[in-house]
Amino acid sequence: MSKLIHGIRDWFKDFVKALVFFLFLQTYIVQGFVIEGACMEPELHSHEKIIVNKMVYHVKEPEVGEVVVFTYPLEPGKDFIKRVVGVPGDVIEIREGYLYRNGKMMEEPFVKEYVFGNYGPHKIPRDKFCVMGDNRNNSHDSRAWGLLDRKHIKGRAEVKFWPIDSFGVIAASAK
Numbered sequence: 001m002s003k004l005i006h007g008i009r010d011w012f013k014d015f016v017k018a019l020v021f022f023l024f025l026q027t028y029i030v031q032g033f034v035i036e037g038a039c040m041e042p043e044l045h046s047h048e049k050i051i052v053n054k055m056v057y058h059v060k061e062p063e064v065g066e067v068v069v070f071t072y073p074l075e076p077g078k079d080f081i082k083r084v085v086g087v088p089g090d091v092i093e094i095r096e097g098y099l100y101r102n103g104k105m106m107e108e109p110f111v112k113e114y115v116f117g118n119y120g121p122h123k124i125p126r127d128k129f130c131v132m133g134d135n136r137n138n139s140h141d142s143r144a145w146g147l148l149d150r151k152h153i154k155g156r157a158e159v160k161f162w163p164i165d166s167f168g169v170i171a172a173s174a175k
Contacts, residue, residue, distance in 0.1 A: 031155065033069050033079065039133030039140065040067070040081055043110050043171065049162035050081075050170065054155035061150075062129060063087065064101065065173035067157040070131070074145055081157060082141050083173065086122075086130030093120035094143070099132075108173060110134045119143045129153070 035048045044050070044067075052069045062068055062084050072078040085099060085106070086092035093100045097114040100106065100121075115136040124130055128147040133139025142148060157170045 041135045050157050051159045052155040053158045056156050069154045071152045082131035085132050086124045088126045090124045091121050092130045
């Protein structure tokens with residue numbers, strides 16, 4: 001009987017160690033995320049599963065073109081995913097269907113349709129970021145609820161892993 005109790009105790013210790021490691025990993029290193037909705041099409045589709053790198057922004061700031069996961073400012077229990085289109089100091093504007101950053105029209109091959117409406121120009125202050133979905137006409141983003149505070153950014157979307165036929169690195173656009 002003591003062998004059984006000893007075996008259970010060892011199993012329990014290993015289980016607790018694995019759980020602590022998993023929680024540390026998920027809290028500070030990487031996290032899984034499920035895409036909800038069509039706001040990031042064609043790069044990401046609803047129900048795809050991705051890996052988010054939570055360490056990267058402890059050593060560097062988000063850059064234009066990176067796809068980030070963040071806490072939705074208007075509903076803190078919910079996470080969103082969008083592309084960074086403007087960083088502190090940039091002037092962002094949408095006019096005549098195109099995104100302009102610091103007066104220069106951005107090449108965005110992932111935006112597949114004419115973007116309706118105008119936005120800006122807005123100068124992005126310190127510790128704020130402008131984020132937009134790739135599917136601009138179907139995205140609830142900085143144009144609707146304002147610039148994103150740096151503190152809300154959880155990490156950079158790195159890899160699509162499910163479904164398996166969509167496996168691949170999540171592309172950052174050119175700056």
